[in-house]
Amino acid sequence: MEDTTSFLPATAIVTGSDSGIGRATAVALAKSGLDVGVTWHSDQQGAEETADEVRGLGARAVVRRLDTTDVRGAAATIDELADELGGVDVFVNNAGTGDGVKFLDLDVDTWMRTLDTNLNGAFVCLQAAARRMVQQGRGGRIIAVTSVHEFQPRVGAAAYDASKHGLGGLIKTMALELAEYGITANNVAPGEIATPMTGQTDQDPTKTDRPGVPLGRPGDAREVAAVIAFLASPASSYVTGASWAVDGGMLQMGPQAGSHITGHDWRKG
Template sequence: MEDTVGFTPATAIVTGSDSGIGRAIAVALARAGLDVGITWHSDQQGAQDTAEEIRALGRGTAIRQLDTTDIAGSAAVIDALADDLGGVDVFVNNAGTGDGVMFLDLDVDTWMRTLNTNLNGAFVCMQAAARRMVLAGHGGRIIAVTSVHESQPRVGAAAYDASKHGLGGLVKTMALELARFGITANSVAPGEIATPMTGQTDQDPTATDRPGIPLGRPGDAREVAAVVVFLASPASSYVTGASWAVDGGMLQMGPQAGSHITAHEWRETN
């Protein structure tokens, strides 16, 4: 990546990069010339597959298991990966989960597991990466993968919505506090993306009809990765505290509830 305003990234860590959006991001960053650290929660083979793609691009990689519900142990995993890579210039917090439980049925254990995975563990990991960047003294990029539900709620997603709203707010505060160190902090907020998390593994998103999304289809994980690569690059040097929706226009549907519409009549005036 070309240096602008004194920042030339060489290393990145992407959490939850054993599949889906995380894998696409890790591979895209490797293609952009970075060595990339990978974490996995339960799919070790998936992490190995991501690593093979990165090595095939001629970049270095390192792999560690990470359970972001282990709040006390998460920072040590990020530090270990940074040691493996020789530093961390870009940190992408992608690890996350959902639960699909209605508010009145939501038990405290499920609530805490979702919050710990998506918000509390993310805080610990991003803080560990930011501290490494500050000590290194040459700036950095922190990017959190949130969701369109960072700003819009969804029925059956009370804990998920709360965690993503919180993560988006955390990133904005980080942007204010880390700016003096030359570290930017931004969010990327995907809509429906064809990944294992949405039950669309290895499906072509362009072949799936989504009438309620203006672009008419789910997204591809590589479309999210492309935005992350920009935010990780020197070209984004004046971008911080922003949330980038990658949703095919879903959020613009507002009260029309884009992801739930099953026909195209809304596109017409009569």
């Protein structure tokens, strides 16, 4: 049984790190002294900007395009990044997408694209990273960015909900199977975060009123990245198989409440 307390990370790969939570995570890990592999799907410039931030902190950055819908080929990209970085000690599966299509209107192609991006492609990448960690023999940290929809559904998110439920379960199973190698596996489940995915690029979340969220606002990507950075660190040595909600209390209300409660009367009881 490998010792998780002796883990000393030097390299990380963060998928979907061209913006939002992925970028904030890459920067947070670089601040911790890790070299970072950055991936992008449609925003190469964004990925290069992330890499520049990482390098500005004195860490190395390697950039690759990753298409997680290419289920047969995605693993090769992870291997390439690990080769160039000299290994992978931390792997953050952040790449994902949503479609916003209600169940009765959902066509098979849209269903498959969402599942391939969020779950099937994630499996391939997670497996490639885990295999590399096992070969290295020095433990590791695996973190998947799921969503509050790992736990609770939302109208218009049938494929997204299914994919995040599945990813959450996959990580928990990985936690059981990888523990003997000193590798921990955990989920971080964001609520509404002010990122491009929610149409809030470069907005200050503290200026946005969200009555249906107990903390009253969306989250900042750096608030999610801070939790990921902890789970990627030696300090998280006894945490595995967990799902950490970073949602301002949204799950206590239900995800639909975040966007559909328009007043604060509920606070009065």
